[in-house]
Every structure is written in structure tokens, then in C-alpha cells.
Amino acid sequence: xxxxxxxxxxxxxxxxxxxxxxxxxxxxxxxxxxxxxxxxxxxxxxxxxxxxxxxxxxxxxxxxxxxxxxxxxxxxxxxxxxxxxxxxxxxxxxxxxxxxxxxxxxxxxxxxxxxxxxxxxxxxxxxxxxxxxxxxxxxxxxxxxxxxxxxxxxxxxxxxxxxxxxxxxxxxxxxxxxxxxxxxxxxxxxxxxxxxxxxxxxxxxxxxxxxxxxxxxxxxxxxxxxxxxxxxxxxxxxxxxxxxxxxxxxxxxxxxxxxxxxxxxxxxxxxxxxxxxxxxxx
Numbered sequence: 001x002x003x004x005x006x007x008x009x010x011x012x013x014x015x016x017x018x019x020x021x022x023x024x025x026x027x028x029x030x031x032x033x034x035x036x037x038x039x040x041x042x043x044x045x046x047x048x049x050x051x052x053x054x055x056x057x058x059x060x061x062x063x064x065x066x067x068x069x070x071x072x073x074x075x076x077x078x079x080x081x082x083x084x085x086x087x088x089x090x091x092x093x094x095x096x097x098x099x100x101x102x103x104x105x106x107x108x109x110x111x112x113x114x115x116x117x118x119x120x121x122x123x124x125x126x127x128x129x130x131x132x133x134x135x136x137x138x139x140x141x142x143x144x145x146x147x148x149x150x151x152x153x154x155x156x157x158x159x160x161x162x163x164x165x166x167x168x169x170x171x172x173x174x175x176x177x178x179x180x181x182x183x184x185x186x187x188x189x190x191x192x193x194x195x196x197x198x199x200x201x202x203x204x205x206x207x208x209x210x211x212x213x214x215x216x217x218x219x220x221x222x223x224x225x226x227x228x229x230x231x232x233x234x235x236x237x238x239x240x241x242x243x244x245x246x247x248x249x250x251x252x253x254x255x256x257x258x259x260x261x262x263x264x265x266x267x268x269x270x271x272x273x274x275x276x277x278x279x280x281x282x
Contacts, residue, residue: 026273026282031253032260033269034066034138035059036243037083040264042090047115050090051081053124054116056133063270066136066172068242068262071126071160072144072151078102079126079159085144091123096148126163136172138262139164140198141186143179157185164193176217176240184211196240202231209235215259220244226256247272 038055039048039062048055056067070083075098087093087100092109102125111121130137139160143151164173176196177183183195196215197208201222208216215238223229223241232239242262244250250272253261263269 024282026277026280027257028254028273028276028280028282031258031273032065032136032240033063033266033273034068034240034260034262035062035064035266036068036262036264037070038067039266040245041083042113046264049111049114049116049121051083051123052110052121053129053132054111054121056129059266060133060135062265062267064135064266066138066260067129067133068138068140068176069126069129070140070142071156072097072142073156073159074102074105075099076101077155077159079156079163080105081124081126081129083142085142085146085148087123098144098149126160127166130163130167130169134169134171137174138196139173139175141175141177141179141182143177143182151182153179153182153185157182157189161186161189161193164190174214176215180207180211180213183213187212196238198242202228205232205235205237208237214238215240217242217260217262220249220253220261223253223256223258225252229256229258247275251276 037050038059040046042050048058051069059067069081071079072082074080080097082097086096087108092112106122109117110123111117141156160175174194174196175186176198178198180197186193195213196217197204197213198217200219205216216232217240220241229239238259240260241253241258244261244263245265247268250261250269254276261269
């Protein structure tokens, strides 16, 4: 039996119910604050390099309940935490992630172009992140095609499932992907893992339901109000939105009753959540 909701805080094999907030408890506090690649994507105004330990640690400091990260294989079969198929955008190097060994990948400066450049920040492995960070984790399986080697869905699923099984922390780990087949490969190996289908549109809700997934991880601006949330819930799915950085829009999502907000700004969400609770008498 899969974990039915992001509100559950037990790990998957323990099982749990799908509780409503306790009487008098602010419902916005049940909405998961998920730090996108830590504290956001690489940008001139972001001093913390995406998908690195400093960014994940800062997200937790800012109030994230969960961190969201991306994984892809190195040439020697290690799951690396990196968004792109190549290292060009986010490191000091060039080339495809899948063509470089873990040693070669970790010789690159993963903070190139940020204030942490030259301080020893590297592309972490998934195992290194799980060992360093205590909060819940959303692992996104990246399925790459094109100039770099195509993603091996079956092997990636197997290695993600193995990493989750080996994790000893008392936390939830969920898996998301834009690729339904990658998620189904995870489900075939461990049907208890919570799965979220990433999408831009409502039209993928029937597919997520048919495949037995747990959530639709949908573009934030596609979810306008509680009616939209209920339309997704009618398919037996949780509603997780991405990537939302506006406090005003976050407040609207609290009102609509989404389950998770993935954000580049965990501190903005923490403040917006407290404000919503105060404004609504909690």
C-alpha cells in the first residue's frame, strides 16, 4: 500500500493514514516547503550553486521541509546530483555527465560563477547528499536524450530504489519525473515508493492515475484555485506545484489546499506560511 499523502511523516514501509490538520492547527503548515535544487537555480543573484551541499544546507536553514534534487549517472555508474545532461552550465568543465567518471566530475568546480567559486564545492553524489542532509528528499529522475548518452531508465530506477532502501534516516523520500516510464520502473521494483509525475498540464492526471502514481507535480501557474486542486484530487492524486517563488501565489495555494510547493525561495515560503496562518486566525 503506497503512502497516500505528503502529509504523512513516516517512512514508506511503516505506512500511515492521510490525516487532516488537527483541530486548531493551521492547514498551511501541512503544505510541504520543498527547496528546488536547494535554494534555486544558478543565477547572478543566487550566491549558492544549485544541487550542491551548501545550497541544500541553506534551504534547510531557511525552513525547507524537503529538498528537491536531480540525478543522472556518471560514466562509472554513480548517481550524481545534477540537473543537466552536461556539466557546461553549472561547473567549470565541459562535456556530458555520462561520459565522465565520478572522480572527473568531482574534480570540477560546481560553484563556478558564484560567490563560492574556488572554495571546493563539488557535484555531490546522491549518497553524499543523503548522508549530509536530514530532511525529506524529492529525487527527480532526469531522462536525457540528444547529444549525450540517453538515460538508462531501468538502471536509473534500480539505483534510485537501492539508494532509498539503503538510507537509514527517519524521513520521507519521494521520486518524481517527467517520464512516466521511469516512474513505472521504480514502482515495479518497490510499489511503496511515493511517485509524482511532473507535468505542465492537467491532461496528465488520467495517466498518473492509470499508472498508480501518487501525485501530479504540476506547474504552479496551471493551478488557479481550489476547483483545480479538486479536479486533480478526483483522480486520486496529491497536488504538488512547482516552481513558485511569489508569496502572493503561495498564499493562494495555501487557500486552495495543495500538498506541496516546490520553490527556489524556502525562506519566502516560510514567511508566507506564517503570514497566511496569522491572517486566517491561527
